[in-house]
Amino acid sequence: MKYQLQPYQGMQSRYSCPVCNHHKCFVRYIDIQTGQHLAPHVGRCGREDKCGYHLTPRNYFATLPGYKPYQPKRSRYMPGKSPAQPAVNPARSPRPEPKYIINPYWVSATLYNYQDNNFVQYLIKRLGRDITQAAIKRYHIGTHNHWPGACVFWQYDTEGDVRTGKIMLYNKETGKRVKVPFNHITWAHTLAIKEAATAGDDTTFILQQCLFGEHLLSANPAMPVAIVESEKTAIIASALIPDFIWLASGSLQGLNPAKCGVLKGRRVMLFPDVNAYDKWKLKARELHTALPNTAFSVSAVLEDIATDEDRQNGIDIGDVVGW
Template sequence: MIMEYKYTLDPTSKKFRCPRCKMKRLVKFINNESKQYAPSEFGRCDRESACGYFKYPSNNKQQYLPTTESYVAIPKKTISYININVLDRFGNNYNQNNFISFLLQHFDESLVYDAIIEYNICTSNYWKGATIFLQIDNEFKIRTGKVMLFNALTGKRVKKPYPHINWMHKVFNYKEYNLQQCLFGLNLVNKFTTTICVVESEKTAIIMSMIFSEYVWLATGAKHNLKENLLKPIKNYPIILYPDKTEYESWNKKALLFSENNYNISTSNLLEKLNLEDGSDLVDYLFYFNGN
């Protein structure tokens, strides 16, 4: 027998307006048979800490479907990629990149240059001064790129009048794009890698790599994106998770499950012990105590 649910969360990147926080961050439930969305009240807001809205359809009971010899497995969709030429097209104009301008205020130019090369940081004019964080996998194929706008002085994300964040495949208006994300920075992992540190944001991974270069720093891109399918390529390496403040319990629960599957993984609770705002990360901690 195969156990299935009538409804599951929409696996695409499409978002709707959340009933609670009113932001366009709700992932709806979808009927597995009809492929239609459940009513708008049912879904999960991906602002887990700031909002936390999560409502299941009331009739989402488990269904037990009989298997037969005529059962045919549905083939997996082919992963979509973005052409490697985006590196030539967008890997320039760093004097117009707010994130790079911020880094140059705090780090030597040589360190910033190395980070640009290692993480293939790009510049976008989608918003003036925007940055592209490419998700390049361990075969050096580009899964997608995240376009984000930062304040050049503070290094903080621009969230008003709306969160300035988008995906490259959406900017390019690709149709039927099968996005399967990978860890940001995955292309840096090689046979000489010793310990891998995983954080939430791309910005944090880049900055930490300039301070503690003896480790390889990767990012999930979102707090809810700590998933085993993203960690599989680094399963054979020692992994240390550094969740944002208030996320230790959530990430540690997942880490314990991964450990049962032979991952050498641990979770740092450093930020939980410090007098920092909820949602603070390692960069906030370092800049706070260094007075920058």
């Protein structure tokens, strides 16, 4: 795929520089084939003598570990298609199900503007700027414009593809999810389907979620794994307890053999919320039965220290670690 600076097509093709904020001096990179922009901060400032900011596509992609450049054959809502293969006996070699993934352009367009990301601002307040920046890079935390201040937790799998993204809104002072006047949570694949329907395109999308943070497994094959329920907790715990690879199931139902197959042969510690200990004990048995060569254990640390107030609030490990 090739990129170029967007040709001049009037002042509407020039933007404010993300560094010096000067108006109508910034030229963005576009895909030569599709004309689609890269992320809003990928481009060159025309004020070379006073600013000189220039982020090329090559340097931008280098900041995205595990990122795979977009291929036209794999759209944001259609499955990737592999080249034609020799005929095989389907009874002996079943063809794998197609994998539906999110368009990488959608992902890259969210990896900036963190000053307007409530969750990131909360992390900076709690962990400091340097640790937060490392967490952003580790988990590819994005900023989404579906709601002002929203973040998106992208689900990268072990192949570097993005299965979907959970879009959520947090209070930047307390770090709590915004649930009033409604629960602010939606999904990237849901928005992709709606946009496709509006454009009259194919709206087929078969959701195949993976564990949040799964992409970290490949680089650390011998490191023990910790699983919590929420993405927020995994991010905070990874910064403060680096002895594990921290993953999130997203929900109790998300802790299932299908998603945990990538953990085969590893040591896995489950860290349930304080009121979910017994349920996660049952889950650990289910997972061990499905993956007999994988060691699953359940931490009772919250059970040992939780107060009645903690139980009423339903705390998790992220609420107590590091304070």
